[in-house]
Amino acid sequence: MEFFNEKIDYENPFLSIKIFHAWRKHDHMTTWHYHKELEMLLVLEGELDVYIEDELLHLMPEDVVLIGSSELHRDRSWEDKELKYIVFQFDLEHYFDQNIIPYLRYFADPALSLSKLNYILLENAAARIEVVRCVKTIFAEWTAKEEGYEIAISILIKQILLTLLRNDSRHVLSSKDHADYIRLKPVFEYIEQNLHTRVGVEEASKAVNISYYYFVKYFKKVLGISFMDYVNFKKIKKAEKILLTQNISVAEVGEAVGMPNMAHFYKTFKKFNHCSPHVFRKKMLDWVH
Numbered sequence: 001m002e003f004f005n006e007k008i009d010y011e012n013p014f015l016s017i018k019i020f021h022a023w024r025k026h027d028h029m030t031t032w033h034y035h036k037e038l039e040m041l042l043v044l045e046g047e048l049d050v051y052i053e054d055e056l057l058h059l060m061p062e063d064v065v066l067i068g069s070s071e072l073h074r075d076r077s078w079e080d081k082e083l084k085y086i087v088f089q090f091d092l093e094h095y096f097d098q099n100i101i102p103y104l105r106y107f108a109d110p111a112l113s114l115s116k117l118n119y120i121l122l123e124n125a126a127a128r129i130e131v132v133r134c135v136k137t138i139f140a141e142w143t144a145k146e147e148g149y150e151i152a153i154s155i156l157i158k159q160i161l162l163t164l165l166r167n168d169s170r171h172v173l174s175s176k177d178h179a180d181y182i183r184l185k186p187v188f189e190y191i192e193q194n195l196h197t198r199v200g201v202e203e204a205s206k207a208v209n210i211s212y213y214y215f216v217k218y219f220k221k222v223l224g225i226s227f228m229d230y231v232n233f234k235k236i237k238k239a240e241k242i243l244l245t246q247n248i249s250v251a252e253v254g255e256a257v258g259m260p261n262m263a264h265f266y267k268t269f270k271k272f273n274h275c276s277p278h279v280f281r282k283k284m285l286d287w288v289h
Helices: 101-108 114-123 125-144 149-166 178-183 185-193 201-207 212-223 227-245 250-256 262-273 277-288
Strands: 003-005 017-024 032-034 038-045 048-052 055-059 064-067 073-077 083-090
Touching: 017 125, 038 048, 038 125, 048 064, 055 064, 055 114, 064 114, 064 125, 083 125, 101 149, 101 212, 114 125, 125 149, 178 185, 185 201, 185 227, 201 212, 201 227, 212 227, 227 250, 227 262, 227 277, 250 262, 250 277, 262 277
Parallel strands: 003 032
Antiparallel strands: 017 083, 032 073, 038 064, 038 083, 048 055, 048 073
C-alpha cells in the first residue's frame, strides 16, 4: 500500500486550521494519506465514499465524517454524481487551553482512533445536525473574517468536541474520575508558579505526597501525556505570549520560561510550533500588520 504524509498549510498562523469548499464532477479516487490534523468532511451535494483504514463510509448530503490524527484515509467520488463538500482540518492541541487541558487525554490518546466516534454522527441525528451546523458556521466565519472570527472558530471547535464527548454512549472516549484531577491540583499550581524556572518531577511528586516513580506513571495515566511533556507544553505557551507581547530577545524569552539553554529551547519550541521562535514571532506579527 502506498501512502503519504500530507502537510497542511495554515493561512492564518493564529488558527491551526484549513477549511475550504471542494467540488468534483468526475470519478476520482484519492491516494492513501494521513496528517497530524483531525479532518472533517461535510457533503453538501452528491455522494462521497470515505475509506478510513479498513472501514468504508458512504456519505450523502448533510452527512459528516471525522478522521482522526494520523489515520490513513482516502475518498472516492462518482462521475454521474456532482459532488460539493467542505473539507475542515485542524490541529486539536492548539485548542486546548488551561481550562480544558484535562480533556486532552480523551482526544489525544495515540492508541485511540477518533474515527471510531463516527457512530455518533451516523446514529445520533441531533448530534450530527449540531456538528454540521458548527462546521458550516466555521466556514462562514472563516470566509467573512469579521472582527473576532478567531474567537468564534475556537468556540465552535470546542462545541464539536463537547457534542462528541456528551453523546459518546459507547464510551469510546474513556471516562476518568474527577477525583484524580482534584488530587493533582497542587501539581498544576506548582507548575504555574514555577514556569519561569526549573520544574522538576521530584518537587511535583512531593506536592501530592506520592513517590517519584509512582507519580510519573500516575500523571501520564490521568492526563494521557507525560509530566515533562505537559510542563514543556505550558512553558512554550508562555513563551509564545512573551514573543508577541514583549520586545525582548529570544534568549531572554528562553530565560523567562526557565529554558536558558538555547539549543533545548529551540528544539522544544519547534516540537510544538514546527518553526523557530524567531520565525514564529515574525510570522505572527506580520499577519497582524
